[in-house]
Amino acid sequence: MGESQLKVLVVGGGPAGMMAAGQAAAAGASVTLLERNDRLGKKLAITGKGRGNVTNDADVEEIIAQFPGNGTFLYGPIYRFTNDDVRRFFAELGVPTVVERGGRVFPKSQKASDLVQAMERFLVKTGVRVQKGERVTRLSVAGGSVVGVKCGEKEITADAVILATGGASYPATGSTGDGYRLAEKAGHAVVKPRPALVPLEVAEKWVPELTGLALKNVSARVLVEGRLAAEEFGEMLFTHYGVSGPIILTLSREATGALNRGKKTQIQINLKPALTPQQLDARLVRDFDKYSRKQFKNSLDDLLPQKLIEPVVRLSGISGDVPVNQITKQQRIKLAETLTALTLNVTAMRPLREAIVTAGGVNVKEIDPATMESKLVKNLYFAGELIDVDGNTGGYNLQAAFSTGFVAGISAGKQE
Structure with a gap:
């Protein structure tokens, strides 16, 4: 040419x-x-x-x-x-x-x-x-x-x-x-x-203890002033400042928009989205039967990753030392709520460079x-x-x- x-x-x-x-x-x-x-x-x-x-x-x-x-x-x-x-x-x-x-x-x-x-x-x-x-x-x-x-x-x-x-x-x-x-x-x-698409910072002090923990097949939703704004299913990750991973990044658009408008913004995680409330209760009953002689804090190994057990026990309001066979139906319902609505308060988004x-x-x-x-x-x-x-x-x-x-x-x- x-x-x-x-x-x-x-x-x-x-x-x-x-x-x-x-x-x-x-x-x-x-x-x-x-x-x-x-x-x-x-x-x-x-x-x-x-x-x-x-x-x-x-x-x-x-x-x-x-x-x-x-x-x-x-x-x-x-x-x-x-x-x-x-x-x-x-x-x-x-x-x-x-x-x-x-x-x-x-x-x-x-x-x-x-x-x-x-x-x-x-x-x-x-x-x-x-x-x-x-x-x-x-x-x-x-x-x-x-x-x-x-x-x-x-x-x-x-x-x-x-x-x-x-x-x-x-x-x-x-x-x-x-x-x-x-x-x-x-x-x-x-x-x-x-x-x-940006990771989110949360207020909960127990979250940094879970740094590096990846969860698969969970669902997460953004709540703005208590109302559902968006929901995603897939993988997420806990970090030293909060949460990240594919579903969090997708939800971050909605969450950062709400934060920028000064709205109360939360991420709610369902650790067992594949189970109906009845199925989850049946699963808990089965696990509690299996570990009936153990303390509550030692009965969740089949249900949760090791790192998550202590925070879930704390958030359920059930003493970790109580024998499993003494847990009431009401307490079991409260535990199921904790597992399906693990709520985090979003305080900020990570900087633009991240x-x-x-x-x-x-x-x-x-x-x-x-x-x-x-x-x-x-x-x-x-x-x-x-x-x-x-x-x-x-x-x-x-x-x-x-x-x-x-x-x-x-x-x-x-x-x-």
Whole structure:
């Protein structure tokens, strides 16, 4: 293509940036990827607890529904590069995937690092030049069109620029909000970033004793001023400050919204959601028969993880030393209530830097979803978490990153 070849700069080497760079190059452009870290895909490498929850097996409508707020913006991009396309893309790069509970899709190898290496192979295959340790400080705009970027004192010219710098969560991975500043300086409105999927802090002093305890197959609900606001089923985790894990992160959106409005916010955990009240009572009767000669505190080993026994005994109001065969029906009912409505008072959300996903970002009204081009600055494109769309846990946010990256890359690489 020689002199007429389009020059595209991609700022940010996360999943959206790498996808955009490779697609722009595949479309025929000369592409340079600028990454401020010393390696690509730092955040991708830790996604899904290092296992790489790359997308979700749900249909497109359901994926869109997992993005409260601006999900409809993603219709075009996700239909153009679907979850099936993501799986095919990685399979062709040597990373087959498997579907797990809740439709979550992971590499068969269970290693997120394999996804990063596959994307790096994609960049090599498509001929993208990668420059690491490059921090973009400004977009160069002339006559309403982007003409390049500044890295400190250095000017790099381009026919198109794709911003894919990530949000403001996990700053250690390089997502420190640079993209918001670049977009604002170029005239874009940025919806103030806030934590979207974030662990919660609670008041209960016994919770830190459970640090590291993961619970599976439990349900948790958010109560706002005592009224049910949201409920999720799955896995959660106790931490030194409160609670985390997939269902808590999904519920955190509702909980943080209520906290920000100054409302009393609680998380209520049902440790035995699969049992009806009658079934749970029958289970307790069975366990108490089995351990009838033991003290109450020594009778719950079949029912609860070791770490949870002492707090549950305390919260039930039954003395731990009472012989099991002396526990009354009323006390048994109180114990069942404790097991199905373990209530925690939420005091705060963890800071933005610990959020898995950032809400807020470049206003979607200023981006054309058909091309991901800015409506304000010609030849400027956006991709990934920098945009004001954020989804629940389950692989949805990575799907959005790949889909928006795909559309931005092809559009920038093929500029008419």
